[in-house]
Amino acid sequence: MKNHFSRLSALWMHLVQRDLADRNPWAGWDFNITKKIVRRGWTDDELALLARTPWKGTSVSHRSWAGIISLGMFTGMRLGEICTLRRQDIETVDGVSCFNVRPHPEDSWSPKTAAGTRIIPIHSHLLAMQGPDLLRDTGEHYLFPDLTVSSTGERGDNFARAFSKHKKRIGIPEDVTFHSYRHTVSTKLRNQEAHIRELWIDTVLGHEASHKSQGTMKYTSGIDVANLQQVIEALTYPPECIMPF
DSSP, X not given: OHHHHHHHHHHHHHHHHTTSOSOOTTSSOOOOOOOOOOOOOOOHHHHHHHHHSOOOOSSSOHHHHHHHHHHHHHHOXXXXXXXXXXXXXXXXXXXXXXXXXXXXXXXXXXXXXXGGSEEEEOOXXXXXXXXXXXXXXXXXXXXXXXXXXXXXXXXXXXXXHHHHHHHHHTTOXXXXXXXXXXXXXXXXXXXXXXXXXXXXXXXXXXXOOSSOOHHHHHHGGGOOHHHHHHHHHTXXXXXXXXXXX
């Protein structure tokens, strides 16, 4: 049909140029037939399947594999944010160990949005992990030093490709991706008790505030880390869904 319209459009263009037709009815049509996939969150069964399937890939170490997935589950961070984390991005704020997601101009990297620059308290599960050992100075620059950079400058290219192939191989549906961890975290947090405010959740996830009143926009940066820690610690999963190290 697209080819048919194109040929008729070419013919009508000549008719319009010769004043034999007022307009070209075959021009300007949109034939976007790209398959759109609506991403969703992970189910517990899918998380358990991923956790119990051994990682045997060689492009990414098991430490990075389990560590990146665990950070996705317990922070809701975007993959690009996790892959660019440095040891120096782990800071203590008001006595709480946090990830400081911020621009790295020396590498021409910055969070996706202005709201993406944020402090995220580190979940107690992540602090207890033996793999990445977040609070120990290993001398490495990046938290996950074995990640590669794509031709477009995206760090974690090898992980992204490996993750996509692995989940497809074990039967995880196409509408579940790494970004689905953000959906999962968001859903879990918004189903928590009422004392966890929507604004706190948006701040942790790096979303623009849901309620964009002047007061909300002005005081977002003034949220106590203790409140953000409440949000993070509200994230829980069944034991079988936890990635093993």
